Amino acid sequence: MVHPIEQRPGAQQWVPERGGLRALRTAVADCRGCELWQDATQAVFSEGRSDARMMLVGEQPGDREDIAGEPFIGPAGRRLDDALEAAGLDRNRLYLTNAVKHFRFERRGPRRIHDKPAVGHIDACRPWLAAEIAAVAPEVIVAMGTTAARSVLGRNVRIGEARGTVLESSDASATPTVVTAHPSSLLRIPDHAARETAFRAFVDDLRLAAEVTAE
Ligand code: URA
Ligand code: SF4
Numbered sequence: 001m002v003h004p005i006e007q008r009p010g011a012q013q014w015v016p017e018r019g020g021l022r023a024l025r026t027a028v029a030d031c032r033g034c035e036l037w038q039d040a041t042q043a044v045f046s047e048g049r050s051d052a053r054m055m056l057v058g059e060q061p062g063d064r065e066d067i068a069g070e071p072f073i074g075p076a077g078r079r080l081d082d083a084l085e086a087a088g089l090d091r092n093r094l095y096l097t098n099a100v101k102h103f104r105f106e107r108r109g110p111r112r113i114h115d116k117p118a119v120g121h122i123d124a125c126r127p128w129l130a131a132e133i134a135a136v137a138p139e140v141i142v143a144m145g146t147t148a149a150r151s152v153l154g155r156n157v158r159i160g161e162a163r164g165t166v167l168e169s170s171d172a173s174a175t176p177t178v179v180t181a182h183p184s185s186l187l188r189i190p191d192h193a194a195r196e197t198a199f200r201a202f203v204d205d206l207r208l209a210a211e212v213t214a215e
Pocket of ligand 1: 059060061065070073074077098184
């Protein structure tokens with residue numbers, strides 16, 4: 001299916017200016033900022049507290065998240081939980097969200113296969129994330145994967161080059177931002193030792209972010 005660009009006005013006109021996270025969570029259900037709402041079950045907003053000091057940003061909801069309406073509850077979420085535990089972070093104290101709020105997928109028979117959001121989807125959905133950053137005002141953002149990094153930093157970065165340093169979000173808040181791999185990329189590495197190394201690097205990035213909030 002071809003979706004012409006005029007079907008992507010961007011989310012801004014659906015984003016309420018007042019009412020904080022509660023208003024955002026309600027309003028996102030009606031967003032028509034791009035065409036991804038059409039095939040998804042529902043918009044998946046965030047999990048977590050408005051007073052969180054750390055905000056974690058993923059890519060988009062997966063199959064399980066799309067059905068349940070909650071972020072990071074599937075396989076990538078479990079890997080994330082392992083890493084949070086290894087880094088000594090409590091998921092209940094964080095704010096967890098995604099760069100894109102609707103699940104993009106391809107149908108293959110009865111299965112729905114994850115499809116990476118296009119740049120146009122990331123940019124269309126960005127007003128939601130910008131509003132979340134404004135509402136939560138985290139001390140640090142962790143952008144997990146290239147989609148999150150593009151949304152938070154407003155430009156394309158390579159994970160390998162960006163990780164290990166503290167960057168700044170491109171919105172007015174210029175929030176300190178740590179870029180890292182996406183937790184689902186950790187699941188796809190076939191070699192056991194390489195997978196463990198990648199997991200440890202991910203945990204190190206979470207620790208770096210934790211240090212920023214401790215300063
Ligand atoms: N992957 C993501 O990026 N976000 C989720 O919520 C689940 C899987
Ligand atoms: Fe709106 Fe984002 Fe969903 Fe597109 S993906 S319809 S911009 S909430």
